[in-house]
Amino acid sequence: MNIGIIGAGKVGCTLARAMKFAGMSISGVYSRSVESAALLAKEVDGIFPNDLKTTVEQAGVVFITVNDDAIEDIVKKIANKFKRRSGFPLHGKAFFHCSGAKSSDVLGPLRDLGADVGSLHPLMTFPDKNMPPEELEGISFCMEGDPRCLNLAMEITDRIETNIFFLNSPEDKPLYHVGACIVSNYMNVLVDLACAVFHEIGIPAKDAMTHCLPLIYASLENTLTLGPSQALTGPIVRGDVNTVKTHIQAINARMPWLSDGYRILGLYAAAAANADKKISNSKYMKLVELLEEGDFTARPLAGEGDSDE
Numbered sequence: 001m002n003i004g005i006i007g008a009g010k011v012g013c014t015l016a017r018a019m020k021f022a023g024m025s026i027s028g029v030y031s032r033s034v035e036s037a038a039l040l041a042k043e044v045d046g047i048f049p050n051d052l053k054t055t056v057e058q059a060g061v062v063f064i065t066v067n068d069d070a071i072e073d074i075v076k077k078i079a080n081k082f083k084r085r086s087g088f089p090l091h092g093k094a095f096f097h098c099s100g101a102k103s104s105d106v107l108g109p110l111r112d113l114g115a116d117v118g119s120l121h122p123l124m125t126f127p128d129k130n131m132p133p134e135e136l137e138g139i140s141f142c143m144e145g146d147p148r149c150l151n152l153a154m155e156i157t158d159r160i161e162t163n164i165f166f167l168n169s170p171e172d173k174p175l176y177h178v179g180a181c182i183v184s185n186y187m188n189v190l191v192d193l194a195c196a197v198f199h200e201i202g203i204p205a206k207d208a209m210t211h212c213l214p215l216i217y218a219s220l221e222n223t224l225t226l227g228p229s230q231a232l233t234g235p236i237v238r239g240d241v242n243t244v245k246t247h248i249q250a251i252n253a254r255m256p257w258l259s260d261g262y263r264i265l266g267l268y269a270a271a272a273a274n275a276d277k278k279i280s281n282s283k284y285m286k287l288v289e290l291l292e293e294g295d296f297t298a299r300p301l302a303g304e305g306d307s308d309e
Helices: 010-021 032-044 052-057 067-082 106-113 147-159 170-200 206-226 241-254 254-277 282-293
Strands: 002-006 025-030 061-064 092-096 114-124 140-146 163-166
Touching: 002 010, 002 032, 002 052, 010 025, 010 032, 010 061, 025 032, 025 052, 032 067, 052 067, 061 206, 067 106, 092 106, 114 147, 114 170, 114 206, 140 147, 140 170, 140 254, 147 163, 170 254, 241 282, 254 282
Parallel strands: 002 025, 002 061, 061 092, 092 114, 140 163
Antiparallel strands: 114 140
């Protein structure tokens, strides 16, 4: 299978390198940056013209790895280059984009020209273009799209030794991306917030990170081993209303900007603890009353009900 890469950024470079490492043929590279295209072509042992039409023509499978906002423009440019041909000029070709938030529907103009289309998003963070192929091993890809693309995606992900799962509908893509962003981005935000709290009491953020690392690692390990709800510890799981009240008073006095975040996270933690019968309904309601403010309300976790006294 000949693979074309459109977009020589972090994801495009990493995927191209991994597919080449797995024995697949990269038949073309296109990028807005001639320099980026040339560097990636050299890495995958190719001498390609930095030409969009040629990249598509030489490939059986095309990966569109530009940023989300540029996908529609690239799709339009590809369609314009082939739409004057009779019949279905892209028949037999498959196109994937790698956006987490957009569905395969954004590739509709290519489907209208006979192509099979799909979205194939790596559930991974890409810090730079130099990520070695072996670091992709074991990650998961989220897939939705046309049946032929499903089969191609399974073949490609198998060859680069990764996992794959499928969405039931293109409409599920935005919520899938919400979950991915929470895992990838908001854990970082939580650590940063904790460091800000330590900084408020005179401990530099760098030192706070060093001191908290064992706790971060242990908490993550417990979450992976026991599950998120079972791994919860702390005053909310103990139903320690007075400690939570002390927290809120300290936050309001010295870091009021943190109040909303602390309260909403506390409400979810309380709901999880109550659902797992770690705290009684009466303790739960006291915590909810304490933590609720404005429009924030405690929402039970999906699929979990209230516990009995």
